[in-house]
Amino acid sequence: MQERRALPMPKINTDLLDFVLHTPRWYWIIAAGLLLLLGAAGVSEGLIIVIGLQLLGLSNVQLWAVFITNFIFWVGISHAGVMVSAILRLTHAEWRRPITRCAEVLAIFSLMTAGLFPLIHTGRVWRTIYWFLPYDFTRGIWPSVRSALIWDPSAIVTYLTGTILFVYVDLIPDLAVARDRSHGWRHALFSVLAMGFKGTSRQWRIQTAAGMLLSALILPVFVSVHSIVAWDLSMAILPGWHSTILAPYFVIGAVHSGVAGVVTTMVAIRKALRAYDYITPEHFDTIGRLQIVVAFGYIFFFLMDFYFGLFAREPVEVAIWELRLTTPPINLLFFLQVITAVLIPLPIWFFRRFRRSVSAMFWTSISVNIGMWLERYLLVTNPVSLKQPFTFMWVPVYVPQPVEYIITIGGLAFASFGILTFAKLLPIIPLWDVKEGQVLLQRVRIGRVTVPGVIRD
């Protein structure tokens, strides 16, 4: 990943601050479209509050469905953002420079989107205060600390705080540049946010050390958050859920889906900001290689989940796989999941030509996330539908209802609007990181050829 063009420093400032300081017409059109979708989701949520949960496809046993699927899916997407950024920083991967921030911003807004879904899922949103406040002070009825309602918000808020801090520390030098190039309210805002950064050697040392330290600290947090989400399910004695592999399987699935999310965001940012000199085919090539490795890890865990579901030949575990493999329409969704998450994208990524094609990478990344959403959906809905089969004689098949579709699309609109707004207000491609990469870039002559090289610190 050393094929970068040499770019003059003033051009980097101009190119990467252009979208922050000037607003093109398309921005308003896209923002309006996203706000329209968000409004529709808001109306749907309002209907749920006013009319009740009967608007959803839930039933006597199917109490967790699309909203919990969305929660798990978006938590998963948020993971690779931080993982890509933190691991690439710690390993000093040169190619990381233009893409780390869009990965981190994706993590922040995905996590915020994820956080909305458990609230929507409850129906009576206002009653969520009892998740952390006592239901009755006088009688001392406190929420159980063993409840997922305590674990999840604690983990997610910790992760969100850490991720925001991670992004903010990295942003400070760019905020200083934006401060020096802006006027009016933007200047005032950037002045406050830049916290007096002037680029002294001491400030750079602290900023670099803080970035590395946060990279190392955020990684265990990211693993723990999705593991906790997985343990919400695996602690229940339900077939398909009560499995020792669920936490690592969730994490590898999150990385698979999240790296694809990063690719989708990279393509969108590249196109929107016309950052063709910064996010190049080489970046897609390298992240495509990473996707191959992650996909193999995902396949391994998927096969373990499948094999060990049948290993002990317990009837209820076998019933889950029968449902997924032989019962329409669930089996169709299952095959669609396998095809879109692995069978289509993986062979494509093996070819360098396709890895360097922006459109091929975009569509394969979309395909992966369709598959991963379906995987979460089947994982959540199937085992719940088999819960207590002898207790309920009548168990209707779960079918998502229109409000569930609208709110799901609203979640996508929320995350997209968040990223777009961030990119409008703040530089989403890190100026200082790109400039540092330019400084470290060297050419080395070996025999008759000149090859790219980098200064090793």
Place this chain on the structure above:
Amino acid sequence: MLALATLAAAGVVALVELLLGGARSPASWGYVAAALAFLLSTAQAAPPLAFASRLARGFWGISLRRAADLWVVAGLVTTPLLIVLLTRLPDWHNRPSIWLNWPGAPGVWDAVGITVLLLAGLALLWAGARPDRAAARALRGGSASAWRGTVRAWSVLTLGMKALGGLYLLVLVFVHLLVVSDLALSLVPGWSSPNMPPYHAVTALQAGIATTLLTLAALRYFGGLERYIRRDAFHAAGKLLLSLSLLWFYFTWAELLTYWYGRTPAELHLLDLLMFGPYLGLFAAAALLNFVLPFLVLLWNRVRLTVAGPTLAAALVLLGNYVDRVRIYVAAWSVAGPPRPELDQVPAAQWPGLPEVLVLLGMPAAALLLYLLALRLLPAVSLWEYRAGALLEVERPYLKTRVPVIAKPS
């Protein structure tokens, strides 16, 4: 070498004695399985580190690649050992297993799996050594080698090394799945943990890095290779060892927590058998040696930058891996019998007798002996990769200092 040969011979004699009816209980074979799993997790798991550094074009890995690849010779010990163990398995009919009554399973297919691993490893070593053997032959003035070093030969070699390395890694993970599921999970009633194969593979990669680090340290101190095996290899491998030590904790925690919260009688018996019952001491020692102590040692960048720090952590991990494998396999073989739906009682700890101790010491000694013999045939540092690396590193003036510049041809 004489001491190693004696120990290896004693191990083989002890194994033969166990085969000829000297096994006191099935748990004796648990110790043999532990020796097999240890070698599979340490020596045979070393080459993936070389593969990773080749794939990532990591400059730091140049000096460790051959030292790691040479450990494939341990397959000459593990392959017959697994075949012997497969003959000692209890009746497989209707036993929970990944094979689901597949014909010939598990014996034939497990043997095929480990043989493919051995062959893939030897092919990797042979391919990687071709330029060095050609150079050695030219130095000795011998007949012309089949390998000439043309542009095409070099590109085939570099591509082939990556392909063989990838194949080796895939087969290694598959063999770990076979070994842990057939020699441990299938023997314990009610133990169908899908977490165990990835746990086994990940902890094997951890121990494989530890093996490479210890080998590098030995080659530096006893082989006079300080100039060639640089500190950056220890620093980079130390970072990987740190992250894999964290993963040891993660996978163990995932196993423990799920059973702990499940609390069905079968799960409580499993926890008792594997963690908190007769093998509590081994479990605690494994946690200390695989996670707590390496974590505390490698947490500090200053320590990682030394040779002694990562070497110490590697020694702890190696010992911890052996303790862990004994915990898993002896516990599993101690309850091996006819298939039952779940574990109803946990037997007392099965301590090793003299034959078991000799097998535990003799098999690693045999692998080490083979490694030392292989070192007589091939240089411990890959000459061609070292020379290629030397071409890629230059020093340049930068502001008021001089800095190393690493070239990375695409």
